Structure formats: C-alpha cells, structure tokens
Amino acid sequence: MKKIINDPSTVVAQSLRGLALAHGDLLRVEQDPAVVVRADAPVADSVAVISGGGSGHEPLHGGFVGPGMLHAAVPGAVFTSPTPDAVQAAVAATTGDAGALLIVKNYTGDVLNFETAAELAAADGKDVRSVVIDDDVAVADSTFTAGRRGVGGTVLLEKITGAAAERGDSLDAVEALARKVIGQVRSIGVALTSPTVPHAGQPSFDLGDGEVEFGIGIHGEPGRERIPAEPADALVERLLAAVVEDLPYAEGDEVLLFTNSMGGTPLLELYLAHGIAERLLAERGITVRRRLVGPYVTSLEMQGMSVTLLRLDEELTELWDAPVRTAALRWGR
Amino acid sequence: MKKIINDPSTVVAQSLRGLALAHGDLLRVEQDPAVVVRADAPVADSVAVISGGGSGHEPLHGGFVGPGMLHAAVPGAVFTSPTPDAVQAAVAATTGDAGALLIVKNYTGDVLNFETAAELAAADGKDVRSVVIDDDVAVADSTFTAGRRGVGGTVLLEKITGAAAERGDSLDAVEALARKVIGQVRSIGVALTSPTVPHAGQPSFDLGDGEVEFGIGIHGEPGRERIPAEPADALVERLLAAVVEDLPYAEGDEVLLFTNSMGGTPLLELYLAHGIAERLLAERGITVRRRLVGPYVTSLEMQGMSVTLLRLDEELTELWDAPVRTAALRWGR
Known part of the structure; x- marks a missing residue:
C-alpha cells in the first residue's frame, strides 16, 4: 500500500x-x-x-x-x-x-x-x-x-x-421535501478496481484484468454480479437500464442526470460516459434538464462510476438551481 | 487495461x-x-x-x-x-x-x-x-x-x-501580467503509481510497491529520482523544500498554495497533505493567503500530487479573487 x-x-x-x-x-x-x-x-x-x-x-x-x-x-x-x-x-x-x-x-x-x-x-x-x-x-x-x-x-x-x-x-416542510426526493432518485455503480482502506493495507477485493463489479457499493462491497469488462456504450446502457427500469423513469420525464466518478476514474472517461448517458436517455424520451458530472461520492481511489437519476419538477429544479457555496459545489452568489 | x-x-x-x-x-x-x-x-x-x-x-x-x-x-x-x-x-x-x-x-x-x-x-x-x-x-x-x-x-x-x-x-497588459506570474510561480510533483495511456494499453512505467517517483512529469515521464515511499510529513517537506528553495520564497512572503491531485489520489489524502504544507510554510514564515486544493492538473488515473506556490501581491490577489465561472473553478457571481 x-x-x-x-x-x-x-x-x-x-x-x-x-x-x-x-x-x-x-x-x-x-x-x-x-x-x-x-x-x-x-x-x-x-x-x-x-x-x-x-x-x-x-x-x-x-x-x-x-x-x-x-x-x-x-x-x-x-x-x-x-x-x-x-x-x-x-x-x-x-x-x-x-x-x-x-x-x-x-x-x-x-x-x-x-x-x-x-x-x-x-x-x-x-x-x-x-x-x-x-x-x-x-x-x-x-x-x-x-x-x-x-x-x-x-x-x-x-x-x-x-x-x-x-x-x-x-x-415539517424540509422533511417532507426530503421524502419526496428519496422517492424520485435512483442510482447504480460499477467498479473497475478495488479501493485500499488505510488500516487494512491491501485492496478490499480482487478483480481480474478482464472483469468489473456491476452494482458495486461505495465501500467496495459486492454488487449484483461480476461481469466481463465491456465497451463504454454497453456499460453505460447497462447502468442506465437498471436505474430507469427501477423507478421507473418514463418517456416524457424530466430528470437531473448525475454522472459520478468513484474516485480513480479520470474526467476524460467520466465525460465520455456522461455523453453516452445523455444520448441513451434522449433515445428513451427522457429529457435531461440538469446535470452534475464529477467525483462527488467516491470510494477512496477506486476506479469506477455511478449513474443517478432524479425526476425533476419545478420545485426541485428551483431548489437545485438555488445558490450554493461549499468546497465541492458552488454556484450562484 | x-x-x-x-x-x-x-x-x-x-x-x-x-x-x-x-x-x-x-x-x-x-x-x-x-x-x-x-x-x-x-x-x-x-x-x-x-x-x-x-x-x-x-x-x-x-x-x-x-x-x-x-x-x-x-x-x-x-x-x-x-x-x-x-x-x-x-x-x-x-x-x-x-x-x-x-x-x-x-x-x-x-x-x-x-x-x-x-x-x-x-x-x-x-x-x-x-x-x-x-x-x-x-x-x-x-x-x-x-x-x-x-x-x-x-x-x-x-x-x-x-x-x-x-x-x-x-x-500588452495581459501579456506583461502573464510574464509576472510565470516569474513568481514554481511547482513540483510526485507519483505513487503510473498512468495508463489508452492507446498504449499498459502502464507508462513500473514503480515498485515501496517506491515513488519524485519530480514526476504530468505525462508520467521521469522526475528527479526514484525514492523509497515515506510518510506524508517527510514527503510534503521534500516537495515544499524543492519549491521554496528554487525561487526562492522567503520569510515574509505571501503566497497562494495550490495542492493538486494527479488524479488517482483521493481527497482524503490530498487534504491531509495540504494541512502539512500549510504548517511547514508557517514554520518558514511564509503566509498562505489563498489556497486551491483538488485534482486540477492530472495525469489520467495516476496517483500522486503536486505542490505549486505563487508569490502574491495585491494585484495578483485581486485577480485571483475575481469572479470565475467554469466547469472546474467557480466563485463570485
């Protein structure tokens, strides 16, 4: 390590x-x-x-x-x-x-x-x-x-x-809003490599050169299945299909698309995946109204990504757009 | 890959x-x-x-x-x-x-x-x-x-x-300002792992479990020397000493300290290194007046970090603080 x-x-x-x-x-x-x-x-x-x-x-x-x-x-x-x-x-x-x-x-x-x-x-x-x-x-x-x-x-x-x-x-209002968001947001992730926890000193799991862990957790805990590595088009479709079909998000929905790096995946790849996700959502008739792209929920140096969809309405869009000033997210005044 | x-x-x-x-x-x-x-x-x-x-x-x-x-x-x-x-x-x-x-x-x-x-x-x-x-x-x-x-x-x-x-x-003014900044800014980096260029398909270099490349370039090209891995306190002192002694930055100087991740190094480690760098600069009588911490100049998924110092005056500080709105840096209006 x-x-x-x-x-x-x-x-x-x-x-x-x-x-x-x-x-x-x-x-x-x-x-x-x-x-x-x-x-x-x-x-x-x-x-x-x-x-x-x-x-x-x-x-x-x-x-x-x-x-x-x-x-x-x-x-x-x-x-x-x-x-x-x-x-x-x-x-x-x-x-x-x-x-x-x-x-x-x-x-x-x-x-x-x-x-x-x-x-x-x-x-x-x-x-x-x-x-x-x-x-x-x-x-x-x-x-x-x-x-x-x-x-x-x-x-x-x-x-x-x-x-x-x-x-x-x-x-009361903030609590109700939180429950509304939780009802309309869904995610899934994939890992290409394992993180190494400092006090463990070795990778949390072994993953072969040709395989990825689909449905990974953010602690490197097991996901749905271990599958052969595949091109980005196929991988992003697999991620999006799992999320879209779960809620489900439907044709005509407007969403926030959050394309997240698990830490070790570079922005070069993450933006590539984001572009694919936007195209696939458009093909399903789902409108991407807001986006967030970057390493925001990570698992130390783990390579991988996750996709999150939030169904938007006017209220949620307005609150998303409201000014924020933090170390990692910052816009508006 | x-x-x-x-x-x-x-x-x-x-x-x-x-x-x-x-x-x-x-x-x-x-x-x-x-x-x-x-x-x-x-x-x-x-x-x-x-x-x-x-x-x-x-x-x-x-x-x-x-x-x-x-x-x-x-x-x-x-x-x-x-x-x-x-x-x-x-x-x-x-x-x-x-x-x-x-x-x-x-x-x-x-x-x-x-x-x-x-x-x-x-x-x-x-x-x-x-x-x-x-x-x-x-x-x-x-x-x-x-x-x-x-x-x-x-x-x-x-x-x-x-x-x-x-x-x-x-x-004329922007060009003169650029030459002034170039005269007052110095950096150095270290790599813990190698990046893998997509069309090469394999890591750019081999680095043993117990060693790091000190003075790495952002393409993974060789640095000053390959040294044994060491605790963060010693590593950050080594980075800062190289930068401070070069210009040199002197007691009484006010600086912008930029602690940069090369991509694969997580924020948990980067903020730790930043804290050490602030302490070491304070011990040298150099005042950190502005900071930037994050993965801003990366080398794909390479783990490692760099330290950059810019000597500040009123003009440079004011221009640094001016509003900016980009994908990666954003503050003010």
Whole structure:
C-alpha cells in the first residue's frame, strides 16, 4: 500500500485539519469528536441540515458544508459510521429552535448511530428528525445494510434540502421535501478496481484484468454480479437500464442526470460516459434538464462510476438551481 | 487495461461531446479540429486567453473555459500536442481586435505548434502573442522538453490572465501580467503509481510497491529520482523544500498554495497533505493567503500530487479573487 498519509490511525483527523485550513471561510472543524460545521453556525431561524458517515467518500460530506447545503457533516473513521456522540455534537453546534434534519445513508451502523443521536437530542429538547436514503438499485440487501444502500442520490438530497432550509422552510416542510426526493432518485455503480482502506493495507477485493463489479457499493462491497469488462456504450446502457427500469423513469420525464466518478476514474472517461448517458436517455424520451458530472461520492481511489437519476419538477429544479457555496459545489452568489 | 471507453481512437472526441452536453451554458465544442470555446465567444473588446495541450490532464484545459478564465481550450490527443490548425481554429473562434494571448506549457511539441499557429494568425492580421510557462522545478530538461516543464502553475496563470482580460486589460497588459506570474510561480510533483495511456494499453512505467517517483512529469515521464515511499510529513517537506528553495520564497512572503491531485489520489489524502504544507510554510514564515486544493492538473488515473506556490501581491490577489465561472473553478457571481 502506498498512500500519502502518516499513519492509518491519524488519517481522518489530519485530513480534516487540512480541510479546515483550505476552507476557513466556509467551515470549521471540531475534533474529539470530529465534526465539520458551517463557519457561521448556528444559523438563526434556519432548519439545520446535517449528514455524515464513514470517511473515504470525499467530498461527501464535509465538502458540502456551507451556505445552501449542509450545516454540519459528521465524518467517521474510514468506511466506518460516526459515533452517536459525534452526531450529537453536530446537532449541538448547529441546531436552534427551527430543529434539524439528519440525512442518513442506509447502512446499519449509520442508521443506528444517527437514531441514537436523535434520541439524545430529543431528550435535550431539540426537534430532530431523520430521513434514510436508499437510492442504490443494485441489491435488495448487502453486507452492510438491511434494504438498499444510500449512494449518489445523497448529494442531490443534501443540495435540495439545504436550499429549502436556506430559504426558511419549516422542519415539517424540509422533511417532507426530503421524502419526496428519496422517492424520485435512483442510482447504480460499477467498479473497475478495488479501493485500499488505510488500516487494512491491501485492496478490499480482487478483480481480474478482464472483469468489473456491476452494482458495486461505495465501500467496495459486492454488487449484483461480476461481469466481463465491456465497451463504454454497453456499460453505460447497462447502468442506465437498471436505474430507469427501477423507478421507473418514463418517456416524457424530466430528470437531473448525475454522472459520478468513484474516485480513480479520470474526467476524460467520466465525460465520455456522461455523453453516452445523455444520448441513451434522449433515445428513451427522457429529457435531461440538469446535470452534475464529477467525483462527488467516491470510494477512496477506486476506479469506477455511478449513474443517478432524479425526476425533476419545478420545485426541485428551483431548489437545485438555488445558490450554493461549499468546497465541492458552488454556484450562484 | 480497464477503462470506461469505447476505443482509444475516439476517446477524446467522445469525451468532448460529454463535456459539451454537461456544460452547454458555459462552452461549446467544435470537432475536426477539436476546440472548446466559450459559449459567448467572441467576447467583444476583450483579449482572448487561449490555452491547450494534450488531453488526459482534465479538467485542464477545457474545464477552465468560461467567464473570467479561458476563452478557448485546444485539446490534443491523449498526452499529445494539439495541431497548429486546431490552435488556429481557437483563435478564429474567439479573437477580435483586442488580440489573443496563447498560454503554452513548455513541451517541445506544444511550443512548436502554438508558435506556428501564432504565425498563421498574424498572417490573418490578428494580434496574437504567446507566453511559455515552465514552473516545474524538478528537472532542467526532460523527455519532452528543452528547459523546465509547465505543470500546476498553468491553472493559476490561466485564472489570473483570464480575470485581467475580463476586466478589459489590453493585450500588452495581459501579456506583461502573464510574464509576472510565470516569474513568481514554481511547482513540483510526485507519483505513487503510473498512468495508463489508452492507446498504449499498459502502464507508462513500473514503480515498485515501496517506491515513488519524485519530480514526476504530468505525462508520467521521469522526475528527479526514484525514492523509497515515506510518510506524508517527510514527503510534503521534500516537495515544499524543492519549491521554496528554487525561487526562492522567503520569510515574509505571501503566497497562494495550490495542492493538486494527479488524479488517482483521493481527497482524503490530498487534504491531509495540504494541512502539512500549510504548517511547514508557517514554520518558514511564509503566509498562505489563498489556497486551491483538488485534482486540477492530472495525469489520467495516476496517483500522486503536486505542490505549486505563487508569490502574491495585491494585484495578483485581486485577480485571483475575481469572479470565475467554469466547469472546474467557480466563485463570485
């Protein structure tokens, strides 16, 4: 294993230190427990939108902390759920009378620890709700989950609920909006190589020269099937078909298409895949109204990609377009 | 070789198609020859700032086309200089009476082809100047260059000259500014793994499990020396020392610190390295006034990083802070 680290046990803390130095205008980092908090938190009268999960998926979630998106992010150890006390610290640092929405990716540890934190916060008199995102159509259950996993759709959910909080929506409204997004977003991914977790020191799985893992999870956990590597046209069609047929998305739908790199896949390939996805959606009569292309939900250095579709309406489009200023996503004022 | 492509011969054209679909609000793509042009080009009364080079370094350069940065980018084949007719097409699409500045990374093919294009443009009556950036302190000459290579500093040069063009500076002023930036910017990189060029089909070089290539080029060409892998603290000190001692940057200087991923190195590691670099600069009495952290000048999926320092003054800081709206860099309005 070659990595730019000092020691596996200090990777997350030292990385967060660099994040805070790089983006001091947007966020601050608290250690012990580790929490990334908006520089201007708590934001008076605004619902706090908080997410988190294991590290190693950057820029998720710390890269999305800032005006118009997350109020706090709670990073666990690499590929490990954050502890309840860390989630509780994030709530304490951000949440006022308007309450907080916790966005939880559907992994057993995350669900349990965020639930515990929500109960602790409720005991402190805070109005804290949580929603669980499970957009990955690849498998019904997996190594780390009961039910589907939460993957790329998380970014879209954080952006849209963050925009709603920013414009002053109530906790009831933000929660309802989150459930609407979760109902309309679906994803699937593929891996060409394995990530290497620092404290493991070796690749999480073996994948032959001529094969890819279709329906991979973001921790390198198994997907639907291991298939022979194929040209991009065929691979992207396979990804899109799985997503489109699941909801299903239908002719006449307008969607946001999110073409995501798992980390190690270069932009040269990712834009190529994005172009294919746009063509295939057009052939199905589905209109791509908004796009996001880049490495936003990664699995360390894993090569691969995922495709996420979100069915749009006027409200979701307006919230997607609303200004955002974070380390990883930034537009408008 | 596993890549998300259809065929090595169509990678760049198909990737550009995806880029255009993803960012139609910012840019358009012309094919045969391939050129990425600002959607609103030509911009009346503004100097056109144009750059380009081999593909495989994305988001450089196409990801920097848009208001406040480049007017056009000219992508060659992977790791291959663009042809003079492509550069000429970029000039034709963007350049009016105010003229154009060509930003050329110091590689023999690039210098030759951009020079030829500038001569052709001059014959057409266009005022076209070019500057050559050679910020890589690693080696005096290399496989692809006479003199030092152009690497990470290119991004800073494109941003700052693009901002000057946007505010209406004359070609004389933009050219002088470019030479000032080139005089104050220095970089060096390190590779942990090799990239694989699609049409080669195998890694560009072999690097043992326990070694790294210090002073790597962005085409995977050899650097200063092959050294044993070492902890991040030592590696970042080695990178920074080479850069700081070259100009040299001195106690009391204010700088922009650009911590760049070569593509395959995850943000978790990159922010960790950035934090170390900030600490080491502080220990030398050098003040980090602005930062850029991310994968901006890459070498396909190569794991590794580079460090770039730019000495700042009020003018450069103001131009760096000026609004920019491109696929890869975006802030302000």
